[in-house]
Amino acid sequence: MMTAEGAPAKPETFLVLGATGGTGTHFLRLALAEGHPVRALVRDPARLTVADPLLTVHQGSLPEVPGLNALLAGVDAVAVMVGDAAAQRRGPVTAPFVHALVPAMRRHGVRRLLYQAGALSTSPDRRLPPKLWVIRNTMGGTYEGQHRDNEAVMRYLADEAHDIDWVVHRAGIGSDGPSRGVLSRSEDQYSVATFRDCAAYNYRALHDPGAIHTCDFTHYRSVR
């Protein structure tokens, strides 16, 4: 039996990073609404807008997460939807974390990982479409550190994590409005989506064998 979001109905335990963020909040609500236990690692628990008996909250900050092993015990899938453009301008945040996360996942037999990057981050095996290249290079340096961090994560996963069922979503996000439709994975087509729709895609992608080892964009086939 499958749920409305195309995921198995059997409860699975998720470890969610970025649960207070634009995408992570929606991901958290979705997983909890479908009856899945969630462990959320957050910098400041007071920023969480969700409370639920299935939610356990752990305080911590990337890249070094003390107790990562304990957090992964019994987890079925990990979702990383983290970004801090100011910190990532000073140095990588998510790449060193993912370098520690993947070996810890192996130790605990956790196979599935979703990482949300941005549409302006380049995937390891492809160039940015010219329009996105222009946008990235006219934005100044604001998000450059974040793109480099995301790109280092993608390179590491592609080169060194073949045994993990990872998916990278190179999301385009424009608003926190209502759903505008269902996002589909694409190598070359991208939409400027809502946080809600990106979270729903991330959730589905964790259960989509076809998405494994991809660093794709997403787009709306039809927009509401």
Ligand SMILES: NC(=O)c1ccc[n+]([C@@H]2O[C@H](COP(=O)([O-])OP(=O)(O)OC[C@H]3O[C@@H](n4cnc5c(N)ncnc54)[C@H](OP(=O)(O)O)[C@@H]3O)[C@@H](O)[C@H]2O)c1
């Ligand atoms: N926003 C966009 O327009 C956009 C567009 C495309 C792609 N993306 C990508 O999507 C990813 C997530 O973006 P988002 O917009 O959904 O998130 P967001 O709203 O910017 O929130 C970021 C989340 O990451 C958490 N975080 C940041 N630094 C952390 C650290 N050192 N340790 C632990 N948690 C940390 C934040 O926690 P706090 O609540 O403590 O700050 C928050 O939960 C990023 O990789 C970004 O590149 C974003």
